[in-house]
Amino acid sequence: MKIITASEIASLGITPAQCVKWVREAFMMKHRCQLPAKLSVHPRGNDFFNTMPCLLPEEYNRFGCKVVSRIKGSHPALKSELMLFDTRSGEMIALVNADWITAMRTGAVATLAISTLRSSNASVYSFIGLGAMARATLDCLLATNPDTILDIRLMRYKDQAERIADEYAAHANARFSIVDTVEAFADGSDVIVSCITDADGLVAEDTSIFKPGVLVVPVHTRGFQNCDTVFDRVVADDRSHVEGFRYFHDFRDFSQLEDVLKGNRPGRTSDSERILAYNIGLGLHDVLFATKILEILQ
Template structure:
C-alpha cells in the first residue's frame, strides 16, 4: 500500500517565498469571485475564557480546484503572537490529507489584502489618505497592500498614537517613497479628518467615538476586528460584509439602512458606492474561503520544497 505523504509547510517557508502584497490582493479577489460556487458554512466560534476564542472554519472550493480545507484560528491573551492559526488542506476528490500549513502569515496577509480590496472597491473617488486605529501586524499588512496597490500615487497614513506603535509603524514604512505620515493624539481628531478609517484593534469594550457628526460625508469605515464603531451601524448609508451569516447576529443588523455582500459588488450585481457622499461600512470578518485559496496556491508553489510530516517528526529540532 502506498502511504500518503503529508507535507508540513511552516511559517518560515511561506514568509520567505516572495509572495507579494499585490499577489495577495489577487488571491482574495479570486476568492470573492468564487464565493457562490464554494461550500462555505458559517464558522464555529468557541470561547474557553474571557475574550479568548477558537474559531473553526471549513470550506470546499469549487470542483475545478479539488480542495477542502479547515482552518483553526485562536486568540489567547498573553500569547505571542496574540492570534495563531493552522490549516489542514485535503484533496476533495479522494479525501487525502495533503498538507498541514502554519496559518499565521496567511491570516495576516489575507486580512490585510481583503481590507485593501474593500477600500479600493468602496472608497470615494480620489481618496489617498487612510486613518488607522490599532497599528499591529494586521494594520501593517493592510498598509503593505494599500501601498502595493497605489504604487503610482502618493499615500498618506494618519495614525492614532498609542504607546510607541505609531512611531514603529512610521519606521517600518519610512523607506517607501510614496508613503507619508501624520500622528494624531485624539480619536475624535482622527475621525473628523478621515476619508477612510481602518480599525485593527482586536479588543475594545467601549465605543471609540459616539459623536455621529464627526463622521464626514463619503467616509468609508473598515472595522477589521469589528470593535469600537458599532454605533455607526445605525446611521451609515450602506453596509457590506464578506458573509451574511457573519453579520446577521449583530445587534443592529435588522436596522441597517442597506446591506449586501462585498462579493456582489465585485461580481457587478450590486452598485457599491453610488456617490461620494455616502457613508459606508465594510465588515470583513474573515472567510475560510480566503485561507483555503491561499493554502491551495501556496501548496502548489511550495509543496515540493516542504518536508513531509514524517521528516518533521524525525527531525530532532522538532522536539526542542
C-alpha cells in the same frame, strides 16, 4: 502529508499585490464553494477559537479547515493552523502554519474593500490598532497604489505608531502623521481602518465626527456598532457573518462584497455616502491561499 512552516511561506516572496489578486479570485468563485459560517467558542472574556471550513469548487479538489485563536497576552495575539485535504481521496495532504495567511488575506481583503468602496477623492487613511493586521493592510494598500501618495494617519499607542512610521519611511507613496485623540484621528479621514482586537466600548460615541463620504473598515468588527444604523451602507464579506449582529435588521442598505465586485449590487453611489465594510474573514481565502502555496512548493 506535508508540513508547511511559517519560514517556508516567508521564503516564497509572495507579494502583497499578489495577495489582493488571490482574494479577488476567491470572491469571484465564492458562490461555487461550500462555505459554512465560522464557528466561534470563547474560553474567557474576548478570547476565542474560530473554526473555518471551506470546500473549493470541484476543479481545485481541495477542502480545508483553519483554526484561529486569539488569547489575551499571547504574542502574536492571533495564531492559526490550517488542515488541507484532497477531496478525491480524503487524504490530509498538508498542515499549514496559517499565521502569515491570516494576516495577509485579511490585509488584502481590507485593501480590496477600500479600493472598491472609498470615495473618488480619498486621500487620508487613518489606522487604529497597529499590530500585524494593520501592517498587512498597509503592505497591500501601498502595493496597489504605487503612483498615488497616501496620507497615513496613525493613532498613537505605546511606541507602535512611531515604529510603523520608521519601518515604512522608504515608501515614496506614503506620508505619515501621528495623532493622540479620537477627534484628531477621525477629523477629515476618508478611510478609517481599525485593527483593534479587544475593545470594551465604542471608538467614538458621537458618529457625527465621521465625515460624509467616509469608509470605515473595522477589521475585527469592534468599536463601531453605533455606526450600524446611521451609515448609508454596510458591505460585508458574507451575510452569515453579520446577520447575528444586534442592529443587522436596522442597516439602511446591505450588500455582500462579492455582489458588489460582480456588479450585481451597488457599492458606493456618491462621494457623500458613509459606508461600513465588515470583512470578518472567510475560510475560502485561507484555503485558496494554502492551495496556492502548496502548488508553489510542489
